[in-house]
Amino acid sequence: MSDLVTEVNEAHGGLAQHHQxxxxxxxxxxxxxLWARKGREGIPRHTAVRLDLRQQRVSHYPFTAPNLRTSFTPQRGAVETEAGEVTAERHDPRA
Incomplete structure (x- = not known):
């Protein structure tokens, strides 16, 4: 690791803290x-974003309805129910 990365890690509890x-x-x-212009005013008003710190994965919830969430990885973007049922998805979204 570079000196800067080591210094920052140590200032925030070290790698042991990070790995917890x-x-x-x-x-x-x-x-x-912007959302009003898209006709979506109020849809994403209060939401939570969950980031996976070990993989490239993120989720927003609720998304357009109380029982829906997003699921994004580099290979796939999807809208799912809380039970994990897929309502819409796109594979290889960068293509």
Whole structure:
């Protein structure tokens, strides 16, 4: 590791501290004129974003309805129910 990365890691508890966590969740409030222009005002107003700290994976919930969430990986983007049933998905979204 570079000296800067080592210094930052140590300042925040070291790698042992870092390895204790597998995910992070942030509660966010989204708004502004962009969503109104898209005809989606209020849909993503209060949501949570969960990040996987070990893999490239993120999820937003609720998403457009209380029982829906997103699931994003580099290989796939999807909208799922809380039970994991897929309502919409796209494989290889960068293609």
């Amino acid at each position: 966590f597998t995910s992070a969740t942030a509660l966010i409030r989204v708004g502004g004129s």
